[in-house]
Amino acid sequence: MIGARITAIGSYVPAKRLTNADLERMVETNDEWIVQRTGIRERRISREDEYTSDLCTAAVQDLMKRYGKSVEDVDMILVATSTPDFASFPSVASIIQHRLNIPLTAGAIDLSAACAGFVYALHTAHSYVASGMHRKVLVLGADTISKITDYTDRSTCILFGDGAGAVLVESDEQSTSFMGFNLGSDGSGAQHVYRTGLSRTLQEIELIDSQLLVQNGREVFRWAVRTVPQGVQQLLHQAGVDLAQVDWFIPHSANMRMIEPICERLNYPIEQVLHSLVNYGNTSAASIPLALDLGIREGKVQNGQRILMYGFGAGLTHAGQLIQLDLDEQQSQPTQG
Template sequence: MPVSNPLHARISAIGSYVPSHILSNADLEKMVDTNDEWIVQRTGIRERRIAAPEQFTSHLCIAAVQNLLDRYPESLNDVELIIVTTHTPDLPSTPVACMIQAHFGLPAVGAYDLNATCAGFAYALHTASGLVAAGLHRKVLVVGGDSMSKITDYTDRSTCILFGDGAGAVVVEREDEEPAFLAHHVGSDGAGGKHVYRTGLAEQWQDIPLTGSGKLVQNGSEVYKFAVSTVPQGVEKLLAKSRMQLDDLDWFIPHSANLRMIASICERSGIPFDKTLYSLEYYGNTSAASIPLALDLGVKEGKVRAKDTLLLYGFGGGLTHAGLIIRWG
């Protein structure tokens, strides 16, 4: 029997959006017992963007897709599936992906939301690339967005200094030449779910009572331990799967949670910090949006170029983590 040519996937377009309103460290000094020096030393964050009261995750994601469309006018032609990754949807039971489909008047394409919190964008890319490589879809729109300000307790100085709002979008489509998705690694540690959560229909995790009344609650030290041990192990597995060395990587783009955390991950992984791209300094921790925002900043600044090799790694609530090695453009 004849053997068909293998199918591959690549990212062909990117867009991003952050709200116009800036919440600076100086602004936070007026709200809680903190100061700019303390925040910068511990997190690396100077500003974060905050959605307007009437602005929700669907609005952020639609704006990111519009930015993508403005830059790549033909990018939405023939899209067959929309995957949105978020844990702050506008409504509990209406996918943000469906809101995007309706806004842009796309044909009756498939649309669904995926929730892997801060690891969501890496999970969504993994899913989209797999669907394309399997021949199930030719083109998939992937959007990562969160309205973290809507679930942040601005009386809790340990969390309110971290979070901002934003969204990023990419198109993953069929590639008939060489593969662009070179390796993947996904994992979870469900026992650690009690360390970062927000209550919903339930106010307990297994048999442990929870607090927060729908606002985000985080045990920062436990999440830190999880990230700085798990991500370096994942990086090692990705390099082994792709048969690459650290020197083969052009850029490392981790979830922009905390700059000290990223520095520790780099040190333990052996990745030079100057090869790292992040979006937290002026956008804060934007959860599922942090990786595409950092990637798009790199593209706009001319750092990320065609054929560059990128290692993306997300980690967050659940506890979830996922990494990919991709070739850009």
């Protein structure tokens, strides 16, 4: 197996803020209620003419500027998203291939695994590089969930925001970032989180004009609090690593009230959890790379540390990845709006 190392990271969030005070004027809610139940204070919302490919492009440009990287030799692009620019095709990966002048010989695909998408894409990138099929893979987790959010539904509209994160996974003969993984899915809970559109029933297929996110939060909560701790333990057992040896835990930033019981079941200190939900909300596939990059920007996360990422969401899918961080040296200071 060839070594595969995460060499650089970048991120981007839209400029527009949607605060809890703003939501008070839209639906029957208030700041105290939202903070107590979610931990979220504001979210970033894409402009009407700003799409997932735009966020991805900006995240890669941030990566290139900070780490002095070129993408002219990228040979595979993987984009994890539930909100592509177009309903089915072309892929976001193909759009950013053109925008960033990545060679026409590079592969370009989107992956659909909802809030677990970035970890699935990272796992796929590792497989490609470790097998020798590719040498430099661009991995993105990005979503513009605001475009499919029902802003009359106070149970969901308080949660979601937009953002993008990007990493480079490169071949390295000396070392590897990847220490272990765990994947899973329980399709029996598929009806608990979905996007309307082409809706299948037992008797017919019905086309619904709007395409909005629908979520049974209570059921997703129960599933995640049960499933994620089990998945974490399975991952650690496979990797031969004790939880006490993990420096940072990055669960999907769904809801602080969901992260807390997961950590309680693991007996993992909440002080060592990284999340992006306070100022960005639930950004679906972008939440984990945003949280990792926030930790790096704030000086918390350092090379050599072990980081356990765990995504979970619609499907119901979940994916965990244990890495040891070994980024290249940054060429410029990170900034984030």
